[in-house]
Amino acid sequence: MITDWQPSASLEILGLRAQVLSQIREFMAKHVILEVETPVLIHSAVSDPNIQSFSINFHKPNQPGEEKLYLHTSPEYAMKRLLAAGSGPIYQIIHVFRDYESGKLHNPEFTLLEWYRPGYDYHNLMDEVGELIHRLGFKQTIRMSYGDVFDDFTGIDPHQINMVELQKVAKKGGLHTAANEKSVLLDFIFSNKIAPNLGHDQPTFIYDYPACQCALAKLNNSVPPQAERFELFISGIEIANGFNELCDVSEQRKRFEQEARYNSQTGKTDHIIDQRLLDAMISGLPECAGVAIGIDRLLMVIKGYDDINLVIAFPVDRA
Secondary structure, rough: OOOOOOOOOOOHHHHHHHHHHHHHHHHHHOOOOOOOOOOOEOOOOOOOOOOOOOOEEEEOOOOOOOOEEOOOOHHHHHHHHHOOOOOOOOOEEEEEEEOOOOEOOEEEEEEEEEEEEOOOOOHHHHHHHHHHHHHOOOOOOOOEHHHHHHHHHHHOOOOOOOOOHHHHHHHHHHOOOOOHHHHHHHHHHHHHHHHHHHOOOOEEEEEEHHHHHHHOEEEEEOOEEEEEEEEEEOEEEEEEEEEEEEEOOHHHHHHHHHHHHHHHOOOOOOOOOOOHHHHHHHHHHOEEEEEEHHHHHHHHHHHHOOHHHHHHOOHHHHO
């Protein structure tokens, strides 16, 4: 008998999901953070080379031709436009979509909690994320810098090491393909040698990432500069990714253009620069910190599961 019509998550887990979402909304209401909604269909694909967008063709009635739209990979750009319009603190719980993502920790459609705090820096936001995590039943969080945790587990300084030595460390750790990008090498070592060991006793924030992994984060004034970015790990799984958000439109445009060139060189053709975000930043994006938390992974660590399919009613193979 075919049974894949049934949900892969138990009814108990579906109830837990509803409970967790209710607790999150209660937390946000208590902290006077406004719940918002932004579009799932957008005009600009994500520019991050490590993330792939789904696209669809939109046909306007009574008009020839078609228009390409994208399922968003994060509500970040639209939420920053709201911040620039004066929204104040905001959050949303929304489904996001990423192509080429599948496995025990990934489903191409997943649920994301994203929120932004004008006037906060990333340490203030780590405090607030830690408060939410504690409210959901976890122990108090601890913090370690990216440099310190790298040194603890590998004995190297990720901010100062040269490419030749970094390639040797990555090869010794099991990297079998050629790589000459510092970000790729660091990510391989971190993902395989460090991350699985984090957050087993207490939820653990890792902060101040190398500049080559800055994404949309500000850089600090250290030598060499470091990204004012954090991630939260529980039971060896990345749960959250946060930043001191970049507000400098010139630097943002520069990063978009760099990503567009890299995407073009590597065959990723969908790299439209989001001009509406840049215009919003010109208008005035307030100094702020933001974070995204994977709800499905959060449910996994609450229950001690190792497969994301166990917390989603209908993952992609049952959709």
